[in-house]
Amino acid sequence: MIVExxxxxxxxxxxxxxxxxxxxxxxxxxxxxxLMAMAVPGALGQFLFVAIAAASLxxxxxxxxxxxxxxxxxxxxxxxxxxxxTGVWGNHEGSMLLWVFILALFGALVALFGRNLPxxxxxxxxxxxxxxxxxxxxxxxxxxxxxxxxxxxxxxxNDLNPVLQDIGLAIHPPLLxxxxxxxxxxxxxxxxxxxxxxxxxxWARWVRPWSLAAWIFLTLxxxxxxxxxxxxLGWGGWWFWDPxxxxxxxxxxxxxxxxxxxxxxxxxxxxKVWTILLAILAFxxxxxxxxxxxxxxxxxxxxxxxxxxxxxxxxAILVIFIGGSLSLFAWRAAGLTAGGLFAPISREGALVFxxxxxxxxxxxxxxGTLYPLLFEVVTGxxxxxxxxxxxxxxxxFISVLLVAVPLGPMLAWKRGDLIGATQRLWGAxxxxxxxxxxxxxxxxxxxxxxxxxxxxVWVMAGSVVEVAHxxxxxxxxxxxSLRRAxxxxxxxxxxxxxxxxxxxxxxxxxxxxxxxxERILVMKPGDSVQIAQYDLRLDGILHRNGPNYTENASHxxxxxxxxxxxxxxxxxxxYQARRMGTSETAISTFWFSQLYLALGEADPSGGSAVRIYxxxxxxxxxxxxxxxxxxxxxxxxxxxxxxxxxxxxxxxDARRRGQLTPVAAx
Amino acid sequence: MKTLSRYFVIAxxxxxxxxVARAVQPDEMLKDPQLEARARAISAELxxxxxxxxxxxxxxxxxxxxxxxxxxxxxxxxxxxxxVMDYLVQRYGEYVLLRPRFSLGNALLWAAGPVAxxxxxxxxWFTTRETRMRKERPLxxxxxxxxxxxxxxxxxxx
Numbered sequence: 001m002i003v004e005x006x007x008x009x010x011x012x013x014x015x016x017x018x019x020x021x022x023x024x025x026x027x028x029x030x031x032x033x034x035l036m037a038m039a040v041p042g043a044l045g046q047f048l049f050v051a052i053a054a055a056s057l058x059x060x061x062x063x064x065x066x067x068x069x070x071x072x073x074x075x076x077x078x079x080x081x082x083x084x085x086t087g088v089w090g091n092h093e094g095s096m097l098l099w100v101f102i103l104a105l106f107g108a109l110v111a112l113f114g115r116n117l118p119x120x121x122x123x124x125x126x127x128x129x130x131x132x133x134x135x136x137x138x139x140x141x142x143x144x145x146x147x148x149x150x151x152x153x154x155x156x157x158n159d160l161n162p163v164l165q166d167i168g169l170a171i172h173p174p175l176l177x178x179x180x181x182x183x184x185x186x187x188x189x190x191x192x193x194x195x196x197x198x199x200x201x202x203w204a205r206w207v208r209p210w211s212l213a214a215w216i217f218l219t220l221x222x223x224x225x226x227x228x229x230x231x232x233l234g235w236g237g238w239w240f241w242d243p244x245x246x247x248x249x250x251x252x253x254x255x256x257x258x259x260x261x262x263x264x265x266x267x268x269x270x271x272k273v274w275t276i277l278l279a280i281l282a283f284x285x286x287x288x289x290x291x292x293x294x295x296x297x298x299x300x301x302x303x304x305x306x307x308x309x310x311x312x313x314x315x316a317i318l319v320i321f322i323g324g325s326l327s328l329f330a331w332r333a334a335g336l337t338a339g340g341l342f343a344p345i346s347r348e349g350a351l352v353f354x355x356x357x358x359x360x361x362x363x364x365x366x367x368g369t370l371y372p373l374l375f376e377v378v379t380g381x382x383x384x385x386x387x388x389x390x391x392x393x394x395x396x397f398i399s400v401l402l403v404a405v406p407l408g409p410m411l412a413w414k415r416g417d418l419i420g421a422t423q424r425l426w427g428a429x430x431x432x433x434x435x436x437x438x439x440x441x442x443x444x445x446x447x448x449x450x451x452x453x454x455x456x457v458w459v460m461a462g463s464v465v466e467v468a469h470x471x472x473x474x475x476x477x478x479x480x481s482l483r484r485a486x487x488x489x490x491x492x493x494x495x496x497x498x499x500x501x502x503x504x505x506x507x508x509x510x511x512x513x514x515x516x517x518e519r520i521l522v523m524k525p526g527d528s529v530q531i532a533q534y535d536l537r538l539d540g541i542l543h544r545n546g547p548n549y550t551e552n553a554s555h556x557x558x559x560x561x562x563x564x565x566x567x568x569x570x571x572x573x574x575y576q577a578r579r580m581g582t583s584e585t586a587i588s589t590f591w592f593s594q595l596y597l598a599l600g601e602a603d604p605s606g607g608s609a610v611r612i613y614x615x616x617x618x619x620x621x622x623x624x625x626x627x628x629x630x631x632x633x634x635x636x637x638x639x640x641x642x643x644x645x646x647x648x649x650x651x652x653d654a655r656r657r658g659q660l661t662p663v664a665a666x
Numbered sequence: 667m668k669t670l671s672r673y674f675v676i677a678x679x680x681x682x683x684x685x686v687a688r689a690v691q692p693d694e695m696l697k698d699p700q701l702e703a704r705a706r707a708i709s710a711e712l713x714x715x716x717x718x719x720x721x722x723x724x725x726x727x728x729x730x731x732x733x734x735x736x737x738x739x740x741x742x743x744x745x746x747x748x749x750v751m752d753y754l755v756q757r758y759g760e761y762v763l764l765r766p767r768f769s770l771g772n773a774l775l776w777a778a779g780p781v782a783x784x785x786x787x788x789x790x791w792f793t794t795r796e797t798r799m800r801k802e803r804p805l806x807x808x809x810x811x812x813x814x815x816x817x818x819x820x821x822x823x824x
Contacts (some may be wrong), residue, residue, distance in 0.1 A: 235724050242719045298718070338714045343793075352790060360782045367778035373770075384713045385775065386721065386764025393779050521692045600691065609692055 006056025085577030147473030168228030179218025406462020494635025508620030
């Protein structure tokens with residue numbers, strides 16, 4: 001019964017979304033306030049109904065209701081409660097339900113917190129949001145119904161894929177979707193602006209917090225997914241340039257570009273057309289990602305052709321939304337007026353540079369991801385585009401951008417002074433070069449990794465120097481500098497922190513890929529092996545029983561200079577229901593570096609194959625992402641952007657500019 | 667089940683092989699560390715043909731094991747790196763290479779980045795041309811007067 005209520009609630013949400021797709025926009029055309037106002041209860045109602053649908057599916061999973069196909073296929077009565085809940089979105093149908101749940105959540109948030117938005121803009125934004133929602137509700141109801149019953153109900157379920165029975169599944173998909181789907185708001189704002197044919201700095205100010213929030217979640221979601229893959233898969237890789245990863249990375253690149261161009265639009269009223277386009281692109285790439293992951297086209301073009309229902313449906317959504325929005329853009333964008341002037345060497349110029357390289361990097365990833373599919377369709381033969389390609393080409397473009405990161409914030413708006421900016425950064429440059437030489441010469445490292453470390457340090461030191469310069473550290477008394485630091489806008493702090501985090505991630509990437517060590521060998525109890533400055537001794541193997549698995553744990557002691565510093569226990573698990581084995585890795589963190597152990601097959605001689613890795617500074621990869629997200633959060637807390645903060649300042653700003661514009665332009 | 671969990675990289679990879687970490691096995695490795703290092707570097711460039719975008723160096727699949735052994739056999743037979751690659755391409759086609767070769771068929775792939783960069787620069791050049799032409803001129807006397815008036819008014823208001 002509960003399950004049927006969930007199904008019915010989803011149908012109601014669809015019906016409500018259809019109404020919300022039409023009525024508010026009609027209201028904004030006819031200037032009818034009551035029709036426009038319909039969008040708010042519409043969005044809230046949608047959220048309520050989708051929440052009921054999601055809750056009832058969770059209920060079915062928690063209760064192990066095996067009369068529901070989705071539960072049978074993905075659950076087991078003995079599965080721990082946490083995984084019964086997370087298993088809800090660990091499958092196609094459930095994850096699509098999570099997708100629309102988050103879409104409805106964002107719609108409801110705009111309805112609740114968008115009080116200060118102009119009425120027509122708000123009505124149009126929520127209507128566009130409802131178009132997206134309608135399409136995906138219909139997709140779920142037609143092709144991916146999670147509420148399907150089965151009769152007779154089996155006694156037991158098939159259990160969830162063991163690799164997914166991990167805390168990672170609880171965190172990664174919700175975060176990722178909050179990011180992915182969050183860009184739908186920027187998209188809706190862009191479409192609404194195009195429909196109205198009006199866009200100004202205030203628009204950028206309204207849309208920026210939403211893009212920023214989506215970006216923060218996407219950053220954390222990608223980092224979390226990467227760490228999950230790292231500890232779960234057992235060979236210590238953290239990024240594979242797999243199409244599924246690229247699907248989330250492309251919206252991130254476009255979204256990052258969007259955040260930067262929105263700054264120019266907000267501060268200088270320039271780059272309007274481009275910002276709109278980026279808002280459309282960021283969400284279009286999210287849709288493309290959904291298509292790639294959900295349609296089955298990745299495994300093979302042929303698999304897609306044999307079971308096309310879902311794929312064709314999402315492809316249709318993709319074509320309608322991307323094609324429609326780009327057509328609308330082509331039609332209306334020309335009417336948008338160009339904004340403030342700026343010289344090539346200026347803060348605006350630097351942000352254009354940032355946008356150029358981010359979008360080109362994004363294009364490289366896009367082409368690399370789609371090329372094998374297109375190649376197969378066109379020529380019939382298969383080709384692979386893998387990590388060596390992406391590392392090389394993406395690496396080149398992103399390196400150029402990284403070198404420029406510290407320079408941008410040092411340039412003035414409108415007309416900057418590159419030589420002056422470089423001079424102010426001499427401290428950062430000195431630190432970077434000294435580090436580079438210290439790594440290169442005494443450690444006898446190769447030149448490329450040393451350069452990589454130099455660039456990472458340059459980015460980090462650059463953001464520190466930028467803050468020091470802003471607060472006039474050393475040129476004013478310390479107390480005055482401190483006061484200036486406290487008074488610095490939070491968005492400036494946010495930028496400095498996020499750039500510092502970027503440098504951390506780069507440092508982690510370079511160090512791990514260049515100086516990781518590994519030992520792959522068969523070990524028997526009593527054996528020892530040395531890696532980095534540690535000795536690892538296999539003490540013994542223990543047998544244990546878990547709730548829905550049995551496991552063999554190998555107990556290792558980690559010694560440094562003959563003293564035991566810690567112990568590690570990688571295990572091999574056997575899950576009964578699916579008769580699948582998994583290898584649970586053991587990881588010990590020493591400062592920012594990690595020791596990583598994974599078990600391979602048991603050896604006939606009584607030993608066990610062991611893979612031991614030393615990963616220098618590897619945690620910086622993810623810590624850097626967390627710091628980036630913190631920077632975003634800091635920026636989000638800025639008074640100007642706080643959701644729901646009063647707008648008079650913005651309005652009077654615009655008015656003052658409005659009066660002065662005729663003077664400057666024409 | 668096949669379509670259901672095609673959701674995370676992790677699930678993807680796990681579906682295609684048992685997920686006990688097996689990648690490179692101790693018994694496969696060559697005694698000579700230099701030759702082994704070469705074998706590892708070559709392996710990272712080769713695709714496990716039955717996996718999703720995984721190199722044979724990382725993969726657990728049986729085929730990956732066979733290919734790793736094959737690579738090492740070729741190295742022991744005295745092939746240089748290029749010859750090993752050629753040997754595998756002859757047997758399995760270009761599909762086996764994780765980094766596609768520079769060729770006419772792949773021109774679009776390799777050129778995508780530079781073309782996008784060049785195109786972007788052209789777009790930037792043309793879109794800013796108008797603003798570059800539209801030099802800021804000094805204010806006329808009436809405009810100056812208006813600015814003065816506005817400033818004076820706002821000073822009085824505060």
